[in-house]
Amino acid sequence: MTTYQLYLQTKGINKRNVTFSHLMAAFLLIIMGAVSFVIIALLGQTKAAAPEADAMLYKSVSAIYIAAGIVLLALTIGMNKRIVQKKNSTILRVIEVAMLLPVCVFCINKAWYVPAAFSGIGILGIIYAFYYENAAEKPSIITINEEGIAIPNHRTSFISWDKVLRLIVRHRILTIEVNGNKLFQLDLSADQNLEVTDIETFALEQIKSNKKIIKNDW
16 A cells, blocks of 8 residues: 655744743742741641641751742743753653652641642643653654545544545645645645655545546436
8 A cells, every 4th residue: 555654844842831831830839838837837836736856847848848949940030941941841840740749648648638639730730741842742744545644633633535626745835625625734844855746646646536426317
C-alpha cells in the first residue's frame, strides 16, 4: 500500500503558560507556608498547642516553604528567558513536585484534608503542565494512503477519498478541499523533503477512483 507521511509544523510551547504555571507554584508554596506558620503560632496560645519541639519544627518547615516560594518567584521573574527553556523548566517541575508531595502525604496522614487538597491540586497542575510542555513538541504526522487522509489531533481525524475534491501542497501548506464547501489548510514542517508531485498525483488518482457516479434514473 502506497503511503505518504507529512510532518505538521509543531505549535511549540506557549511560554506565557509556562511562566504562569511556575508563578502559581511559587505562590502556592508561599501561601501554604505562611498559613501553616500563622496557624501554628495562633495554636501556641491555646490548649491545642503542639509540643514546643514539634511547633519549632513546623515553623521551620513553614519558613523553608515560604523561602522556597520566594526564590522560585524571583527566578521565574528575573530569569524568565532561561526558566521557560524545556530543560530548566523540567528541573523546576521536579523540585515543585518534590516540595508539594511530602506536604500532601503528611496532611493526609494527619487527616488535614483541606491543605492536602490544595497540595494535591498543585501536584496535578504541575504534572499536567509537564505533559503539555512535552506534548507540544511532539511532531504530528498526516498519513495519506489508499484508505484516505488521517490527520492527528484535529477535529476531523480522518477524511475518506470519496469526500475529497482536491488536495494540493503549496508553500509548505497542505490544502484539502472536501464536499460541503469545506477547506482544510495545514502548515507543514520545513524540516522534511516533500514529494509534492508524487503526493498530488497519488491524491488525484484516489479522488478519481473513489468519485461517486450519480445516475439519473428519471
